[in-house]
Amino acid sequence: MDRDVEELIQALIPKVTFPDKEKAEWLNEIIAQLWPSLNCYIIKYCRGKLQTKIKKKFESFRFEELDFGNQPPKIDGIKVYNKSISKDAIIIDFEVFYDGDCDINFSMSGTQIGRIKDFQMGVEIRVILKPILYKLPIVGGMQMFFLNIPDIHFELEGITSIPGFSYFARQKIEELINKKLVFPNKITKRFSKSVDAVELKSIEAEGILRVHVFEARDLEKKDVTGKSDPYAVLNVGAQEQKTKVINRELNPQWDHYCEFIILDPEVQQLHFKLFDQDELSEDDFLGRLVSRNF
Numbered sequence: 001m002d003r004d005v006e007e008l009i010q011a012l013i014p015k016v017t018f019p020d021k022e023k024a025e026w027l028n029e030i031i032a033q034l035w036p037s038l039n040c041y042i043i044k045y046c047r048g049k050l051q052t053k054i055k056k057k058f059e060s061f062r063f064e065e066l067d068f069g070n071q072p073p074k075i076d077g078i079k080v081y082n083k084s085i086s087k088d089a090i091i092i093d094f095e096v097f098y099d100g101d102c103d104i105n106f107s108m109s110g111t112q113i114g115r116i117k118d119f120q121m122g123v124e125i126r127v128i129l130k131p132i133l134y135k136l137p138i139v140g141g142m143q144m145f146f147l148n149i150p151d152i153h154f155e156l157e158g159i160t161s162i163p164g165f166s167y168f169a170r171q172k173i174e175e176l177i178n179k180k181l182v183f184p185n186k187i188t189k190r191f192s193k194s195v196d197a198v199e200l201k202s203i204e205a206e207g208i209l210r211v212h213v214f215e216a217r218d219l220e221k222k223d224v225t226g227k228s229d230p231y232a233v234l235n236v237g238a239q240e241q242k243t244k245v246i247n248r249e250l251n252p253q254w255d256h257y258c259e260f261i262i263l264d265p266e267v268q269q270l271h272f273k274l275f276d277q278d279e280l281s282e283d284d285f286l287g288r289l290v291s292r293n294f
């Protein structure tokens with residue numbers, strides 16, 4: 001073959017023929033068209049259930065303006081697992097990124113006290129369609145959950161005058177997401193009455209991760225005494241374990257063992273955070289580590 005023609009053919013063959021994760025622009029187009037309706041649903045949820053929850057702690061709290069903007073969440077990649085992994089189910093992972101132009105105002109006792117802007121969230125969502133039936137509707141049910149704690153960033157403006165509120169707001173948003181959506185918590189939907197609803201909610205773990213939190217060295221001094229009171233918080237999804245606090249120590253030895261249920265060691269993460277405990281203020285952050293592929 002002529003060398004120039006051969007080079008031309010080589011240049012035309014795509015470099016990556018079977019990417020692991022597929023882009024799904026068609027699905028993003030559907031989400032974009034559904035976004036006004038979804039937006040409406042989220043606003044109703046915030047004004048209803050979420051506002052009621054916050055009112056339990058801050059009675060005069062009220063959402064004034066709720067606008068989740070024109071930017072819908074975007075799917076960056078989709079992966080469908082093959083039959084040898086998924087057995088009697090179809091497993092689909094979605095990489096979702098939301099960079100919203102939201103604008104949320106809230107008040108206490110009628111006075112506007114704060115605003116959330118530029119909410120960003122990156123998350124891996126797993127959808128499991130199971131069991132597969134030999135009659136209609138073919139797919140008997142669905143499970144949906146976040147594989148890991150999502151990365152959330154948002155700006156809170158103008159609430160420094162209320163002690164503890166900023167911390168409380170962040171904590172509540174994270175807690176709400178973790179409790180509802182992060183593995184081992186999940187949303188399930190039954191499509192066929194022949195499917196056992198309890199079984200659909202159950203977890204089929206692949207294994208147990210055992211962690212030995214031994215020690216830390218040369219930690220930052222966070223207290224006026226020139227020491228810190230360190231403890232560690234470990235998370236695999238919404239599963240959380242804590243070590244004890246070791247007072248006034250920069251080289252703590254916890255020698256703490258804990259275990260986590262693992263569904264998929266390829267995609268789940270172990271989050272490890274260190275804090276200095278304080279009696280009269282929020283605990284200080286000392287450091288963090290994320291471990292994958294254990």
Ligand SMILES: [Ca+2]
Pocket residue numbers: 222223228229276277278279
């Ligand atoms: Ca301390």
